[in-house]
Amino acid sequence: MTIEEEIRTIQEEIDKTQKNKATMHHLGRLKAKMARLKDELIKKAMSKGGGDGGYSVKKSGDATVTLVGFPSVGKSTLINKLTDAKSEIGAYEFTTLDVIPGVMEYKDAKIQILDLPGLVKGAASGKGRGREVISVIRSCDLILMIIDVFNYQHIQVLEKELYDAGIRINQTPPDVTITKQIKGGITITSTVELSIDEETIKTVMGEYKMHNALINIREDVNIDQMIDVIRGNRVYIPSIMVINKIDLVDKEQIKMFPKDSIKISADRELNLETLRDVVYDQLGFINVYLKPQGESADMEEPLIMRRGCTVGDVCDRLHKDFRRKFRYAKVWGESAKHAGQRVGIDHSLEDQDVLTIIIQK
Structure with a gap:
């Protein structure tokens, strides 16, 4: 059985398992095993080709922002309008085949913006040069998630690809510390009441062959967050959702998107000043x-x-x-x-x- 097949099998079992206190222990073990397999899959994808073909991007300016989205959502047009970049624009998929950097100068700040090749479904496991794109995203300070106004369903797919790649958008690291020990088993201390029991935590730790450790928990966490802490390879990056091409639809269609998303038309330069303001504020200069x-x-x-x-x-x-x-x-x-x-x-x-x-x- 391949890693992909194992992951699908585990996901099917998770989906059919009722979520309650009686099954928490079992679900914890399944989720920990699936997270470990996904990490193996990503590691395997990243190592293909001996590391050749990756993107080399020198960070510059006061912060780095990446444009993330599916092919042909208007990323190239947007970076050309916001910065001094010259990214090729075409009315077909995969126009951008390399990372195009540009600099947006705003309120004394120099903000580097990177136009990346479009993500595709399965990017987290290496599909469509996903490994190179993901590696650039993981090192940025802010993600602009660009969504075509005609493709609402892309939101969920993009969020899943980023999540599977160990990127946690608009989250902060859980307030949990794990100190490995030579012996003594697992000792858990907590300053808050926990939603998951100690046996579940120990089961998750065991899945990663960690049997001796001091765990200090200072906020309530779920199983997924606990796994993130154990893995220690997650990155936490703020994100802004940007809905592009709003000039092509009526107001009713725009209402279906999240209220806090920024609605723009890169081609017509609609609301770009608002976007600049939000980017600047989000970066916390x-x-x-x-x-x-x-x-x-x-x-x-x-x-x-x-x-x-x-x-x-x-x-x-x-x-x-x-x-x-x-x-x-x-x-x-x-x-x-x-x-x-x-x-x-x-x-x-x-x-x-x-x-x-x-x-x-």
Whole structure:
């Protein structure tokens, strides 16, 4: 039996099993086994061809956004309208056969946008150059999921392909830590009441041959989330759903799409300014002003960083040696307890902070 056949067999058993407390243990084992097999399938697809034919994309700018969608949904037109890219446009499938990068300059930020070849059903397991496309998506900061207004059903298929590839859109990592031990079995501590019982957790752990560990759970999680934590290879990326070609349908047809999706016409340039705003806001940019020691801060050209960044992140952006030579920093602004507070490399910065970095000579 092939891996694909095993996965189908397990899925059929999951589908016919009633979901209740009595079957939780059994479902946990099935889901863990299926997740392990899917990972094997993806690993096998990624290793085909000895790694040749992959996409080499150098990240640049203040953040990277990927356009994800089926062939011929208008990704090439959109990137050409938003950026300085020149992506070939054609009224047929698979026009884009490589990754086309472009840069959107907006509100002082330089946002790299990547036009990828269209995903197809089965991309997560390597179909249609899916392994190369997925590898680029996994490293981006934001996904724009482009949906053709005539193909509502593509939403579910795209979400499934991303999920099967270990990409969790619009989710945060579960607040669970697993510390492997040499002996002692599985010890579970929790600060919240759990929906899954300890025996189910132990069964899932056993499926991955983990029999000795300390598990600390600080939020209620389901079986799928627990499997994600155990695997440790999931990526959590925000996503914006973009409905394209709205100029070709009436308002009633548009209403069937999620309210929080952005409805545009790339060809007619409808609502592109709204899309730019939403992309900028979703990326969570902040302005950090640099102040050389003994001089005034440069308030004209801020350093564009991401929300949650640290002094160390700024060091990395400025020069490859700054982190190694770092002594201390001084901060003025919202993140400081007082003006000119002396802070370390792990200090978290806020929007509009002024920063001085002191390095070894």
